[in-house]
Amino acid sequence: MFDTLTNSFKGLVNKIRFQDDDKALERSLDELKKILLRNDVYHKVSKDIILQVESECKKSAKSGIGRDAFKKALETSLLNIFSGNYGFTFASKPPTIVLMVGLQGSGKTTSSAKLANYLKLRGKKVLLVACDLQRLAAVDQLRQLSSEIEVDFFSRDTKDSLNVAKEAIAFSKDSTYDVVIIDTAGRLAINNELMNELKEIKSITKADEIFYVLDSLSGQDAVRSADSFNKEIGLSGVILSKFDSDTKGGIALSVAKQIGVPIRFIGSGEKIPDLDIFLPDRIVGRLMGAGDVAGFIEKTTAIVDEKEVKSLTKKIKKGNFTFVDFLSQLENIKKMGSMKSLISMMPGLGAMGDALKNVDIDNSVEIKNIKAMVSSMTPKERENPSILNGSRKKRIAAGCGLEVSDINRSLKQFETASKMAKQMSSPNGVKNIMNMINGASLNKMR
The missing domain is CATH 1.20.120.140 (SRP54, nucleotide-binding domain)
Structure with a gap:
């Protein structure tokens, strides 16, 4: 990106x-x-x-x-x-109605779920509405995504998208939702029938926001299409999807300048949490190589509980970091998004993004081994890894289908991670880590 x-x-x-x-x-x-x-x-x-x-x-x-x-x-x-209205604007009286529009295959359904997840993590009650009745399996896809992120889902067994939209709005007002996100069918601006349908959905729902989902890889054709949609129904914002795959990034400048509609969010990865608010100073900071530390902090605070952080910090300082804590933090990292997206926010580390683009916590062999190993431990062993002797390791290895050598290697990796966490929690954390790295390099040279 x-x-x-x-x-x-x-x-x-x-x-x-x-x-x-x-x-x-x-x-x-x-x-x-x-x-x-x-x-x-x-x-x-x-x-x-x-x-x-x-x-x-x-x-x-x-x-x-x-x-x-x-x-x-x-x-x-x-x-x-990039000047303009950015982020998400809530209606003065809930629910805020959002229409997701764009071409077929632009990523509207996934972007709808990403936006719902973004709002949910910020304490909002969200309803996802399936109004894409043109594409096969679109309703099932949105239903599955809403279940994955644990937000409510609305659909009807009909081919009448206008009726679905009307019933969804009535249902949302009776159920105290903060935001209703309506996933509409992909269409071309030159298709008069489908554009008229979209205009009617806009009128029925009295939509507060109309987001055009633009595939970042589509180039100038997508920009022209977005301009046509804006002239036909009036757009309030653009969501750039698949932006992580566009290493050039020039599309963002073209969209903002040519259409005159602000970019509101960017899809920064394939995972559901990979949706970043588009704030001009932060984006320009990334463009100029300064990263986006504020964005990283915002993602972290939206995911991690403050009390949990304080408790974990105390445990790390005392050297009491356990496998239970380790797995808990892995889950938090997964919620924050892809590793490449997170790395790109850190100043000077953007170039590491490509090297880490395929790092997947769910599919990493090392992480799978550690999870299997932990699942074979007793509660006492998970909380106190230091008691793991030879016989315990053999039992754990047999229980999870690994070799004792795999167990020893995973324990060594965990021990190193614990030491680094403890060093980082000290007043001179970064300096201590650099000393550890330099010491390890010197040892290799000897």
Whole structure:
């Protein structure tokens, strides 16, 4: 996500000397133009960015330009493009009605579930409504996703989507829901019959938000389609789906500038928690390689209970981190989303995202072995791994289908993780971890 753009921006800025001349500005602007066009930014949008950066640079630097001036000008230009209403806006009187619209295959159903999960984690009561009656299995898919994230689901055994929408709204008002998310069928803006149906659903439901789900991999065609939908029914926001697969990221700039409708959320991975609120300063921070620490903290606080954190911190400091705690934290990490999405939020670690894109806690061999091992332990052994002697290890290995050597390796990994957690919880945590890593490297060299 933004990988190519971020690396290109950083490389460009680093080429500029701290004080440089007008010819250097001209060369830098020319390279910036090439970077934007290579990364799927629409040519008119690229031109606007170039003009803004040039103007800002000349304003801020009386004698030529400097690296800081160029970087600040680029950040200002990007922020101007992304300005607008972001995140989720609740109606003054609940429930807030949301229509999810877009082309077939854009990811509307999955995005509906992701949005429902996002709101649920923030304490809202959500109802998912199945109004995609065109695609086979769409209703079953939404039903399964709603069960997975534990939010209520509404459907009717009919092919009349207008009737389903009408009954769903009546049901939601009788059941004190905060938000109703209606998953509609994919359609082309040129299909008059289906567009008229969508207009009627909008009228019946009195929708507060109309989100267009745009497949980030579809390029300029998807932008033109979103513009057509906006002119036909009026969009209040865009959700960029499959954005984690788009290493260029230029589509975000094109969408925001060309359509004039704000991007509200981005799908940052395949998992349900992989939906990030689109806040301009955070997104520009990612584009410029500064990460999104605030977003990471927000995800963490939405998942992890404050009392649980305090209790766990005390246990770690005392060296009492157990397998029960370990498995509990794994579940919390799963709720936060994919590893690649989380890594991309940390400053300077974005490049690690590709290396970790296939890391899946559910399917990791190491994690599966640890879970199998823990399931074969007694409650006392789970709470106190230090009592695991030879005979206990043999019994555990036999019970979970592993070798004693596998048990020893998993215990060693757990012991290392516990030590690192304890070091991190100390006042000089990061320094201690670096010392441990450097010490391990020196030992390997000897």
